[in-house]
Amino acid sequence: MNKGIYVITNRKLIQEGTLTEIIESGVKGGAAAIILREKDLDADCLMEIAIKLKEKAKSNTSLFIINGNYEVAKLAQADGLHLSFNNFMSFQEEFDGILGVSVHSLEEAKLAEQNGANYLIAGHIFETSCKEGLKGRGLDFLKKICESVRIPVIAIGGISEHNISNIMNCGAYGAAVMSSVMQSKDPENYICSLRHKLNL
Template sequence: MKLMAVTDDSQPILVLAQKIIQIQQIVDYIQIREKTKTAKEVVTLLEYLDKGAVPKDKIIVNSHLDIALSNGIQTIHLPERGLSGQQVKDQYPQLRIGRSIHDYVGAMEAERQGADYVLYGHCFETNSKKGKVPNGLSPIHEMKKNLKIPVFAIGGIHVDRVQALLDVKADGIAVMSGIFSATHPFAAAHQYREAIKDAIKL
């Protein structure tokens, strides 16, 4: 099971860069999801990460196709209703594409359009989706029966919920506030990594 850290769009660029550099060796991927930041700020963040020796193959840029291309980032993450994955693949076949989805139908469509993985959520109650009923884990069962691409789960994933996600055969978990809002992001990321290891042993 892979571990993806997703930035929470609530921190200054330099602070965020420092946190990412701290956790880079523990997580498998870091998704840069800074929707309120300017393009210049996102580019500056990527420059900090480059100086901090964060491998580019670990970085995923959310939505900003132009920034990914101009900075040599090979993975772009698209929202459920955004650029067509097929169009992006046709123009830039070298790119790896992720797609946010919220149900089985969306997952199948994402795969049909050339997505290399899907990010399904939100699985549990979470402050970032306050008041919205979670989509639960059962759709992951159906996805894993029929999809050929990996399924990542996001939304309210605490350390003690890792086992439940492994039980439904999720290929990975994506964590936002559990890592980036933690007092000690390195320790928090390490806890998730250990929880994954422990769940796999059972």
């Protein structure tokens, strides 16, 4: 697992350029991992994008992770598979790579670790445009999770240059960002600036 910035894709948020261009730029900026999360696509379309993005990720040693689709993750030989908590708890397939799980409570975090998760994405920490009207769970929530599990915890939700050092002070292993990168005019420099705040 790489420490740092985890970029989650959402092609519908892109205002300029293509998903491939944004990921290429983000990888140049030193993204620790790219998580391909395009829930509306069928397996064939997802696979097509996966092949392109994996190539970009590998050009700079970023991890390449598929969200929610075991078959595509296996066929694309992705580094990791990321699942929702419920899907992870019922997941019975063999997967050689990293298994990540989204958690929204301390109980979920502990259960995910006990059942073999390699890392957690915990959130949402701050208010975010992706979850309008929902209050963030806050830094205390994040700190409790980081103190209660031994596996890496990646924080998500409203993370920016202004608050990223706070999540790392809670013990987080990194930060997951989506809308801010997808809508950035310069993902490379944006991720560089986030990494700079982490002294990475």
